Amino acid sequence: YLATFQGSTHCPAWKLTWKSCPPPRVKFFHWLANLERCWTADRLARHGLPHPARCLLCNQAPESIHHLFLACPFSK
Template sequence: IGPIVSVYLQVWLAIEHITLSDTPDQLVWRWTASGIYSASSCYLATFQGSMTCFSWKLIWKNWAPPRVKFFHWLASQDRCWTADRLARRGLQHQPRCPLCDQAPETMRHLLLECPFARQTWHEIL
């Protein structure tokens, strides 16, 4: 079966139980019980199927000083000026982490993977 025939059969199966009537067509908004469009229901529909993430609480609702919260927020958005971000913008950057000289400087490397960071976390924890 060719692709056009296949689509034709799919349409046929989708509409075979539909009967047409003389009543005028009516637009129904499926995201409200009344079927009437509202901007708020449209806004809520954009989150349909998404998962709620409470990482903002981890960043903003804690005892850390505001500058630490802000840095945490920048790091979570990957918006700190690490070498990989400088490279993406075509700006001058160091090819490797200046602390360990073992890997490219990324936010993940600086905070989690760099031996200096791991040693720091080990000392703190």
């Protein structure tokens, strides 16, 4: 049984994500945001996909997961 998890990563916030009471779609979004897997402009650029140059909400900084959730004036 333990061999199946050999080399897997451990998310420190798994209990906060999966043992809480919000709807499953909110849990899934929190899990993606925690792993920095949301499709922001910086991630689209890494994959060679079209993306806006700046944050669509504030037009002040490049869009990243950190900017959207912590630094953007519209998220405060």
